[in-house]
Amino acid sequence: MKFRTTLFAGAAASALFFGHASAQAAAVAGADESDRQSIVVLGQKLEETTPEELEQYGSRLEIVEGKAIDQAGFDDTGQALQMLVPGLYVSPKNGAFDYVNVSLLGSRTSEVLFTVDGVRMGNRLYTGTTPLDTLPSSMIERIEVLKGGQGLYYGTQAVGGIVNVITKGFTRDFDGSVEAGYDTNDGYHANGYLRGGGGDHYFVAFASYDEAEGFQPFHTSDYQPSATDRKRGYRVATGGLKYAYEPADAFRLSASYQHTDAKVEFAKAEDVAAAFNTRNEEVASLKIDWTPSDRFGFYVKAYWHDWDSTYSEFENVLGADGLPTGSLITIDDHDPWVFEDRGINLLGEYKLADGVTVIGGYDYQKYDGMDAVFLIGSQSEEVHAPFAQVKLDLGGLKLAAGVRHNMPSDGQSKTVWNVSGRYAMDGGVYLRGMVGTSFRLPDAYELYVIDPCCEQGNPNLVAEESFNTEFGVGLERGMFSGEVLGFYRKTDNLIDIDYSLPAYPDGFIVNTQDSVTAWGGEAIINARLDDWFGLTFDYTHTEVEASGTNEQIQDIPRDxxxxxxxxxxxxxxxxxxxxxxxxxxxxxxxxxxxxxVQHGDYAVVDLAGWFFVDSAHNHRLGVRLENLFDTDYATRITRVRRDADGSSYPADNRGTPFTVHVTYRLAI
Structure with missing residues (x-):
């Protein structure tokens, strides 16, 4: 608590010092999603423009606007990413608000970094646990997905790329809505937001509530008699506040706070009468943006992320006939798995001369966590990471080169580098690319897990190291844009589970001896066909194999x-x-x-429509037909043990079946 208080007090004191800053033009125009009026959005500052700058200097950036997510009728962010982001594989375990598998340019889930408003949401207990099981989509202004190694700016875990969720932005005019919905999995949904400004002060408030009984997550034939909880449901309540003080265009002090309270059920096909996680999560940040001149600008941000979760599991007692007796065994009763992450991000930009810019930054992170379920004791870590980059703008050619040095308190120090560029030719044709190195530290689960049910941790693990390159040729002309890109990544010391050791039949976590290569390509087309219709098509092929084998690494689709x-x-x-x-x-x-076990090879189609009842665009009705053709597909394969003899067999985790969603929205 002392650290947290000092952190935010220091940022506030800096705000008072720099509050007399001179003006700089910053506002841009945006369109309200109902088109009732023009809504002026406050101008983006240095941190917010970083992804677009990285795109201009060679990275591939995908942006999905909140308007598109809203009109497509999604309730949670995971399913929106699954259906709307080109090249990003997202597979929710059992529908909305659940764990997901993720792959981007041949990465594993643990190699994609998730942030919300630039705050790291990565879980150092489990880098494979994303924040998507409790992240509603109603609060989204837009989603930015940077592809390829982004460790220079974003540090560890940004191997395959980053996904940054931007919440509702500040506006000068008042704007808002309330919405209520229902779905045929006995789901109830409500959300709303309000934003506006007066004088030098601006605010945003948003809230949502999502609850569903859910659907049956396994085929009936895959259940053991001991499993009596045969629907997987959720309850997620989220609220957030944002505030900005902008006395001049050159200066802004902003603060944000978000709270989530949730209960998300955990599906099992054996033993379980009830299994669920509860979540109490808080994210807060305080940031100063200052641009004292046309040549120099910087920001400093303090953040705090507190993630308190508990796990409960109650199993059925079986009688002599092999059926539940009605008595229960308590396996876990609100056993905690928690972490606290706090830190400071500092970044400055200085234009040495026309076309020459130097960027320098420093990231500090302090992390604590423990897990009583998987028997991981209290762990603590601090990381210091300075980084720098030089950018050259030569007109049609833009080049950048940078280096970052990561110094964790417990583990190996690592230095990563990145060189990138983009060359614009006549006719809207461009070439771009990037080359560099990345690394990923083992998480607490991989190091220390000792639960007898599952794979065993290995405290002797070392960090993964990778060399990566990603490049593309594209065309931007009028209402059409397209790109063909290729990528290659070689990873040494890959952390994986070895099931071949007789002493560990449930698996032992190891650094693989062979290097692992990931290579492939992607083709992306975006077209505005006319005033009515738009189209996006994307195809990705990926090969991720250990040296000496032709077997694809698990959880990464080839196509x-x-x-x-x-x-x-x-x-x-x-x-x-x-x-x-x-x-x-x-x-x-x-x-x-x-x-x-092989699975996959399926197609899921969603169909959504919306209609404003009145000409003033105040009352909107919406419908979404999720999984329109009721495709029966496996999101992953799990192990189930037979009640009778304890022997094992594989079972499919089912994706969401055909589901109807209906909504009513009132614009404020």
Missing amino acids: LAKLILTAEEPGGRFGGTVSMNWVGKIYDSVGGGIGR
């Missing part, structure tokens, strides 16, 4: 394709979205002597 069609009446009165997600072959390695 992925997405097709997104949007339609909107030019006056904004009605419209719709069709999104298709096709996933090729995927492999899971399953414990208990089962081994490697």
